[in-house]
Amino acid sequence: MYSLKLFGVRFTGALGDWSLAVVLTFVLCASVQATEKDNGLYLQPVSEEIGQWTQAPQLSTDADMVINGIVNRATVTQAFTNPTEQWVHARYVFPLPQNASVDRLYIRVGERIIEGEIQPKQKARDQFELAASQGKKASLIEQHRSNLFSTAVSNIAPGETIHVTIEYQEIVAYQDGEFSLRFPTTFTHRYVPTTQSSPLLVDETLVVNRLQNGWAIPNSRVPDANAITPEQRDPMLEDPISFNLSIDINMGLPIADINSDTASLNITEISPSRYSVSLSESDIANRDFVLSWSPQSGSEPAAAMFIENREDAKYGLLMMVPPSVNTEPLKKNTTFVLDVSGSMYGEAIEQAKEAVIYGLSKLGPDDHFNIIYFNDQAYRISDTPLQASLSNIGLATHVVEQLNADGGTEMLSAIDAAFSIPTLPDALNQIVFVTDGAIANESELYTEINRGLGDRRLFTVGIGSAPNTSFMQRAALAGKGTFTHIGNLNNVSKQLERLFQKLSSPVLHSLSMTWEDGSTIDAWPNPIPDLYSQQPLVQVFRFDGENKMMSISGRLQDSEWKQDIDTTTIMPSEASGLNVLWARMQIESVRLNPAIADSVREKTITDLGLKHHIVTKYTSLIAIEKTPSRPAESNAEVHVIKPMPPKGSQSTLLQSGLGSDRDLYLGLFLLIMSLIGFTTMKYKGDHDRTQVIKQGAMM
Numbered sequence: 001m002y003s004l005k006l007f008g009v010r011f012t013g014a015l016g017d018w019s020l021a022v023v024l025t026f027v028l029c030a031s032v033q034a035t036e037k038d039n040g041l042y043l044q045p046v047s048e049e050i051g052q053w054t055q056a057p058q059l060s061t062d063a064d065m066v067i068n069g070i071v072n073r074a075t076v077t078q079a080f081t082n083p084t085e086q087w088v089h090a091r092y093v094f095p096l097p098q099n100a101s102v103d104r105l106y107i108r109v110g111e112r113i114i115e116g117e118i119q120p121k122q123k124a125r126d127q128f129e130l131a132a133s134q135g136k137k138a139s140l141i142e143q144h145r146s147n148l149f150s151t152a153v154s155n156i157a158p159g160e161t162i163h164v165t166i167e168y169q170e171i172v173a174y175q176d177g178e179f180s181l182r183f184p185t186t187f188t189h190r191y192v193p194t195t196q197s198s199p200l201l202v203d204e205t206l207v208v209n210r211l212q213n214g215w216a217i218p219n220s221r222v223p224d225a226n227a228i229t230p231e232q233r234d235p236m237l238e239d240p241i242s243f244n245l246s247i248d249i250n251m252g253l254p255i256a257d258i259n260s261d262t263a264s265l266n267i268t269e270i271s272p273s274r275y276s277v278s279l280s281e282s283d284i285a286n287r288d289f290v291l292s293w294s295p296q297s298g299s300e301p302a303a304a305m306f307i308e309n310r311e312d313a314k315y316g317l318l319m320m321v322p323p324s325v326n327t328e329p330l331k332k333n334t335t336f337v338l339d340v341s342g343s344m345y346g347e348a349i350e351q352a353k354e355a356v357i358y359g360l361s362k363l364g365p366d367d368h369f370n371i372i373y374f375n376d377q378a379y380r381i382s383d384t385p386l387q388a389s390l391s392n393i394g395l396a397t398h399v400v401e402q403l404n405a406d407g408g409t410e411m412l413s414a415i416d417a418a419f420s421i422p423t424l425p426d427a428l429n430q431i432v433f434v435t436d437g438a439i440a441n442e443s444e445l446y447t448e449i450n451r452g453l454g455d456r457r458l459f460t461v462g463i464g465s466a467p468n469t470s471f472m473q474r475a476a477l478a479g480k481g482t483f484t485h486i487g488n489l490n491n492v493s494k495q496l497e498r499l500f501q502k503l504s505s506p507v508l509h510s511l512s513m514t515w516e517d518g519s520t521i522d523a524w525p526n527p528i529p530d531l532y533s534q535q536p537l538v539q540v541f542r543f544d545g546e547n548k549m550m551s552i553s554g555r556l557q558d559s560e561w562k563q564d565i566d567t568t569t570i571m572p573s574e575a576s577g578l579n580v581l582w583a584r585m586q587i588e589s590v591r592l593n594p595a596i597a598d599s600v601r602e603k604t605i606t607d608l609g610l611k612h613h614i615v616t617k618y619t620s621l622i623a624i625e626k627t628p629s630r631p632a633e634s635n636a637e638v639h640v641i642k643p644m645p646p647k648g649s650q651s652t653l654l655q656s657g658l659g660s661d662r663d664l665y666l667g668l669f670l671l672i673m674s675l676i677g678f679t680t681m682k683y684k685g686d687h688d689r690t691q692v693i694k695q696g697a698m699m
Contacts, residue, residue, distance in 0.1 A: 057082050057090045057156065057639050060242040061285065063183060067249045069306055070172050070319055070538075071575055072181055074100075077165045080641075082156040087636040089132060091152045091211035093230045093643060095184035097170050098147045098470045101584040103577075103614045104167035105621035107139045107153070109160070109629075116141070116623035118613045120606060124620035125208055128152060132207045135630035139164050140208070141621040144228050145442065146588065147470030148187065149615070152211055155630040166621070169577045174319065176498055176534045177300055179251075180292040182485070185243055185285040186466050186643045188343055189232065190440040191409035192216040192225045210638045222440045229440070232645040241285040241644055247277040252573065254296040261487055262290045262465075272296075286644040287465035290487065305567060306575035314545045315578035320552070320565065321536045322508060329504040333368040333385050333427040334359070335418050338400065339435035339463070341375040341409040347648035348464040349405040352434045354492045355461055356400050359432060362500045363388035370421055371396055374414035375407030384422060411439050412448060419452035429454075430503055431479070434461045437468030445471070449478045450594050457481045457507070457530075459499065466646035478592060480509070480530045502532040506557045513539060516549035516564075524585035528554075540582040583612040591617075 058081040065074045076096075082088050096102065105116030116139065119127065124140060131138035132154035139162075140152040151164050172181045214229030216222070233240070249255070254272045258265070263284050268276040277291065295301070306317040336356045344352060356371065363369055368385035369392075372378055381399055386392045414433075423429040437460075439445070449458060458479020460472035463486055476483040484499045486492055511528040513521045523541035531537060537552065553562040587605050590596060596604070602618055609619030630636060 057084070057088055057641060058239070059092060059641050060244075061094075061185070062244045063246075065181075065183075065245070065247045067172060067181075067247065067251070068575065069250075069252055069304060069573055070174060070179070071306065071317070071577070071581070072170050072172050073167070073577065074170070074183075075165060075167050077163055078151055079161055079163050080153050080156055081161045082158060084637075085158050087158065087630050087634050088156050088639050089152070089154045089207055089211060089636050090156060090639045090641055091150060092641040093144075093148065093150045093187075093228065095147050095187045095466075095470075096149055096168060097182060097184065098473050099584060099588070100147070100168040100170050101577075101580040101614050102141065102143070102149065102166055102168040102621070103580050103612070104165075105139065105141050105623050106163075106165040107137065107623045107625075108163040108165070109137055109625070112625075114623045114625055116621040118610055118615070118619055119622055120610070121618050121620045124622040127622050127624060128154065128208060129206055131624045132636070135628035135632065135634075137162065137625040137629055139623045141166060141615055143615045143617055143620070144224055145470055146474070146591075147184065147468075148228060150212075150227070152208060154207065155628075155636055157629060169580050171317070171538060171540075171581060174301075174321075174536050174538075178292050178294050180290065182469065183245070183289045183291075184466060184469065185241075185287060185289060186232075186646055188436050188438040188464060188466050188468065188646050188649065190228060190438050190468065191341065191343065191411075192219075192222050192229065192440045193408075193410065193412075195219040195221045207638065211640060213638075213640060216440070221444065225440060230640055231642050233642040235286075235645065238642070240283050242282050243279075243285040244282060245279045245289065247291065248274070249277065249293065250274045251293075251295070253299045253301065256294045256296040258291070258293040260289070260291050261491060262287055265291075286647040288467070288469070288485075288487065290485070303565065303570055305570040305572040306578065307572040308575050308578040310579055312579075313542045315582050316541050316543060316567075316572070317538075317575065317578055317581065318541065318550075318565075319536050319538050320563075321534070322531060322563065324533060329364075330506065331366050331368075331424075331427040332363065332503060333424040333429045334363065334503065335370045335372065335385075335421055335431045336360070337414050337418050337431060337433045337435075338371065338373040338403070339375075339409065339411075339414075339433075340373050340403050340405050340407075341438075342406050343409060343436055343438040343649075344463065345405040345649070348436055349403070351486050351492060352461075352463045353400050353403060355434050355463070355486060355496060356432075357397050358492055358496050359500065360388075360393050360397055360400075362496075363393065365389065368424060368427065369393075369396070371399065372414055372417050373400075373403055374410060374417070375405075376410055378410070378413040378417040380417055380421070385424060409439050411435070411445060412441070415445060415448050416452070419448075419454070419456075423455060428503070429456045430481070431456055431458045432461060432499075432503075433458060433472075433475070434463060435467075435472070436464045437462060437471040437475075439468070439471065442471045442474075446474065446478055446592065447594065449475060453479055459484070459503065461486060461496075461499070464646055465648050474588075474592065477525075477529055480507070482532060482535070502535075505533040507532055508554050508556050508561060511537070511552065511554035513541075514551050514553075516551065521550070524582060525589045526586075527589075540578060540585050542579075542582055580612055580614055583608045583614060587614075587616055 060079045062077045065072055080090050107114045128138050128140040138154045142150050156162055172179055212227040214226040216225035216229040218225045251273050258267055264280040266278045266280050303320040308315045338356050367388040369388055370382050370385055372380045418431050459481035460476045460483045462472050473483045484495050486495050508531040513523055521541050523539040548568050550565040587608055590604050605616050606618040609616035
């Protein structure tokens with residue numbers, strides 16, 4: 001018999017009983033990592049003795065936005081509070097809008113305000129490490145993906161609150177007669193594919209690397225896997241992140257309607273063209289916040305221009321809605337690609353299946369289609385396009401209805417499978433990709449899209465409350481299509497009706513912009529993406545101010561298309577920060593251009609980031625206090641602040657390169673069964689030996 005004394009109580013049992021108890025305890029410990037005590041969240045480090053608890057740093061977020069015309073200037077303040085009795089370093093991974101240009105950083109400690117400066121990424125890290133070791137307060141803002149950033153803060157004193165403020169600028173979207181903006185508050189766990197090569201070694205001695213202690217192991221396909229995979233909060237055990245938002249909308253034209261499908265709003269009218277918007281709830285840090293507003297009928301902008309005068313040059317922002325052209329709908333050959341991996345479990349898979357079924361119902365008898373669904377592997381229902389007959393659509397609908405979400409997210413195999421299906425020469429060949437985009441190997445997917453797209457168009461449909469919008473927007477841009485987001489089941493028909501109008505309409509492609517004398521315009525993005533019905537042309541450009549007439553040309557089906565714009569008749573408005581938007585657009589174009597060598601790409605992006613003071617893949621913002629605040633004899637503990645899990649997500653175990661939920665559950669089941677078997681066999685052996693002893697005693 002074996003015994004254990006715990007909390008003053010002695011537990012006694014046989015070895016077999018203890019074996020099973022150890023397994024069950026392991027399972028419970030893997031599931032429960034925190035508990036509530038004294039109205040706060042307390043975490044127990046593995047190295048601590050039982051009963052010794054330390055409280056975790058807390059976070060709240062406030063976002064203030066000012067929209068002038070179609071330019072949004074946003075200020076996001078993260079308040080890090082240290083309720084412990086120890087000095088701490090903290091890190092928080094968070095998303096921002098896809099095209100956000102982060103250009104300002106401030107940290108506030110009490111009445112002291114420290115402004116950040118832009119530095120090459122490694123230099124900024126070195127400065128942060130030095131400041132942390134010297135006991136100085138510092139903050140480091142890094143970009144890991146175009147929409148995924150992190151804040152690291154060093155030396156937060158016991159009981160102290162540090163405010164980290166970042167500012168960014170973006171262009172609000174205008175499409176189908178409606179303005180909109182999206183602010184992500186959390187993100188879905190990203191699948192990290194495995195590689196046959198050895199994993200990269202991570203130096204855990206540095207503060208930044210210790211803070212980048214994600215659940216995924218870096219490898220050659222995703223070198224920064226540990227930096228982008230923080231564990232998520234358990235909503236049942238940990239307090240939600242408080243989130244507040246206020247927006248000042250000043251459009252310069254009458255507004256008819258303001259609404260959000262993702263949150264409840266307080267709306268105050270200041271004038272017919274200006275409104276104040278705030279949240280009437282604070283627990284939305286588990287979804288994308290989406291706001292939309294419409295101009296009054298008859299006030300829809302046909303063109304708008306904004307100008308900024310700077311010392312180095314003039315910068316302009318042009319938005320133009322091309323005139324609609326009535327043409328006959330073209331035949332379609334549509335391949336639906338459906339993500340059924342584990343990250344889609346719950347509400348997301350129902351939205352995704354509804355989206356595909358809706359898409360099938362919109363096909364005409366002259367159209368063709370195919371369906372690919374994927375998790376660890378990709379499967380297709382046919383090797384060739386199927387006629388969109390009622391019987392084929394019925395069979396395909398039945399297949400989709402039976403699908404469930406489980407397994408990894410091997411998206412590369414799904415894209416390859418879609419490109420392997422033959423195209424039809426007399427039809428619009430389109431791929432509709434329905435996914436949450438929860439992958440970490442985006443760069444190799446962009447490469448594959450550029451390589452195999454051919455004459456197809458790729459349209460992405462984002463599913464769930466916090467999809468990887470960055471990946472899907474850029475994939476659609478590389479695939480010459482559009483991105484559509486579906487936040488809940490009530491939005492499926494509304495959002496997809498607009499998408500299928502685009503799928504049936506001719507595309508305005510091969511677009512270019514020149515001045516009246518034929519000279520090219522230093523405008524971005526470049527090349528100009530294809531345009532669909534009710535989709536505006538948005539370009540940020542640099543010029544000397546002498547030219548007045550722009551010429552925009554392209555092709556509409558097989559015909560030439562051209563439109564001249566007299567910039568003097570648009571009445572340009574003054575704006576600020578257009579140079580930042582121009583640089584951001586150029587950076588994204590450089591990143592997506594496969595013809596640019598890696599060394600040239602890195603130098604170009606670094607130079608643009610340093611010149612225009614923006615955070616990029618190769619530049620970071622760093623703010624450092626001049627004098628140390630942590631005593632030399634005190635040490636600082638490392639804490640990673642967990643983001644909220646996306647609303648509606650129900651996956652209980654991580655979907656990573658290690659495999660799917662079913663593999664982990666199967667392994668756990670086999671482990672338990674083997675221990676039970678071992679215990680049973682040992683019991684039987686003990687019983688047999690006892691019988692032998694008894695028989696020997698009777699003889």
